[in-house]
Amino acid sequence: MDKRNTPYLSRSARYELSEDIGRNHSEAPTLGDVISARLGRRSLMRGTLAATAIGALTPPAALLTAGAAKAAVGSFGFKEIEAGVDEDHHVAEGYSADVLIRWGDPVVAGAPAFDPEAQTADAQEMQFGYNNDFVGYVPLPRGSATPDHGLLVVNHEYTNAELMFPGLADAEGNYEIDALTREQVEIEMAAHGLSVVEVRRGTDGKWSVVPDSTYNRRITARSTRMRISGPAAGHPRLQTNADPTGTTVIGTFNNCAGGITPWGTILTAEENFHGYFRGELTEDMPEYRNYKRLGVGAGEYAWANYHVRFDLAKEPNEPNRFGWMVEVNPYDPNSTPVKRTALGRFKHEGAGMIVNADGRLVAYMGDDERFDYLYKYVSKGRVDLQNPEANASILDDGTLYVARFEESGKVTWLPLVHGEGPLTAENGFESQADVLIETRRAADLLKATPMDRPEEVEPNPRTGKVYVMLTNNTRRSADQVDGPNPRAENAFGHIIEITPDNGDHAAETSGWEVLVKCGDPSDPAHGALWNPAVSENGWFGSPDNCAIDNQGRLWITTDGNNYAYSGRTDGVWAMETEGELRGTSKLFYRVPVGAEMCGPAFTPDDETLFVAVQHPADGGEEWPEFGRPSTYDDPSTRWPDFDPNMPVRPSVVAITKNGGGVIGS
Ligand code: FEO
Ligand code: CA
Ligand code: CA
Ligand code: CA
Helix, strand or coil: CCCCCCCCCCHHHHHHHHHCCCCCCCCCCCCCCCCCCCCHHHHHHHHHHHHCCCCCCCCHHHCCCHHHHHHCCCCCCCCCCCCCCCCCCEECCCEEEEEEEECCCECCCCCCCCCHHHCCHHHHCCECCCCEEEEEEEECCCCCCCCCEEEEEEEECCCCHHHHCCCCCCCCCCCCHHHCCHHHHHHHHHHCEEEEEEEEECCCCCEEECCCCCCCEEECCCCCEEEEECCCCCCHHHCCCCCCCCCEEECCCCEEEEEECCCCCEEEEECCHHHHCECCCCCCCCCHHHHHHHCCEECCCCHHHCCHHHECCCCCCHHHHCCCEEEECCCCCCCCCEEEHHHCCCCECCCEEEECCCCEEEEEEEECCEEECEEEEEEEEECCCCCHHHHCCCCCCEEEEEEEECCCCEEEEEECCCCCCCCCHHHCCCCHHHHHHCHHHHHHHCCCCCEECEEEEEECCCCCCEEEEECCECCCCHHHCCCCCCCCCECCCEEEEEEEHHHCCCCCEEEEEEEEECCCCCCHHHCCECCCCCCCCCCCCCEEEEEECCCCCEEEEECCCCHHHHCCCCEEEEECCCCCCCCCEEEEEECCCCCEEEEEEECCCCCEEEEEEECCCCCCCCCCCCCCCCCCCCCCCCCCCCCCCCCCCCEEEEEEECCCCCCCC
């Protein structure tokens, strides 16, 4: 094993770096090729206008003076909070933000109490995992719309060893990856995956986890056996010594966002799976081209030291068994999670699903890396909402499409089907399984549009529009600017609104336009685009997750919020998408220092918003009041316990309106 001395970089900073590599060398047209006559030029112009804070937005009604726009009535009644940074979280006046469950809290019946100084893998297997990201609420009983009793399904994306293990990191925050013991590696593996917990809202309006519920479950990278289904299941490229059938695999990891299927199961997204595999990637390896496009090989975890399957030299096919969407049935704690290969293999951010008018399932999905693509999956069969069991093949049999944005304001959805166009044996695709295993390379050949890191994508069932979060891409050069990615060195990201033709999500074309270009509207250098009515606290950067409440209103959470510029933590913003205020947003909630805001999820009555506070205290040196790297022993905040004997803990928070009522009313 290579012994590397790891200069201090938090795990999230490492992911940022990894995403900065920009592995897509596709020659698909970018700017110059696709200078969008319709929106590219107009967007550039808008950027200039935004600089003087009179930016124009469609619809033209938004062309108002700031004063007039402020007088317009928005759909959110709460009083905006002030953006900033400190050790705690903050929610709008009149609301409560209560910590529901924290890293280490018991999940499964019989779980021991959290003892961070004497943590074990077996304990962690029964306790709430690290770095909660996606949160999904499904009601109990199944198929109901119960707003105060249900199951929460939570992803645990990754681990911050420097914040989890006493004494591991030195005062500079440094530690050697290979210094992790076998037990620490096992704890990390057990802290990845998902938790399912039964939750209930009491007569006092407060939420709690139902202890020892038979629904409560941990799914981990360490122990949970999963089935592989769909066109790539059983393919020789998925076979290993441990699984010569290529149909079963232990674990899921780096589960970022996800989605709830119309029949009440969860899709969880395997995102930066490449970071767990180590070993030299050499050109003579059969999977060289595949792994190079995904960055496999330069792993940042020590798992390979104790599990040969994470060592490329020993199990060269193991990485092909990750990077999928995984279906989990939270209603059956004994169910086997299923990796659904028909949805493609890439750095899956999540899945925003909708039942099309004709009954087919459509799932919109982002591949979160600079210059990667936007996808959608359309099922062959129709969803049966009465009988959940009848939907077993919906996610196995369908067509995966990748988006090409045209300068005319049109999206063309290109089918990734073996034998069509360049997806032939000549290009290394012998079957549909090959197309799915190497989805990115197939999409390169179809000349899909390289995007500024597509994160969560959500269809709005009320309006039929689809919202795409594009978090940022500082590597886009001026000659790569195009309509859908309208800024060079795009540090702040933007949001695209897609309108399916005739409301048909399965159609092979849609329309698109830019909703907002993020950044500070008062700084001309940002070229930001907001409705001029946006307040000083209302703008943000680096949109990541989003949710649409049951009234069809859009809520956005950020990853980083460009802290180095803004000095503001991540949070939840309520975004107007209709009427005169379209393109304004308001800050509703913000996280403690170092944290990322994930997992927004509403109950069916919109009276509770669950959010996931991920990696609080991560970093540390960039906050002047702390000014040094955060470690387990010396974190920038000890949120949420503020107990000197407790480490900082990622946690899920339930936000409710005091005295009851709809969130944001
Ligand atoms: Fe895990 Fe793309 O954020
Ligand atoms: Ca994250
Ligand atoms: Ca994300
Ligand atoms: Ca992100």
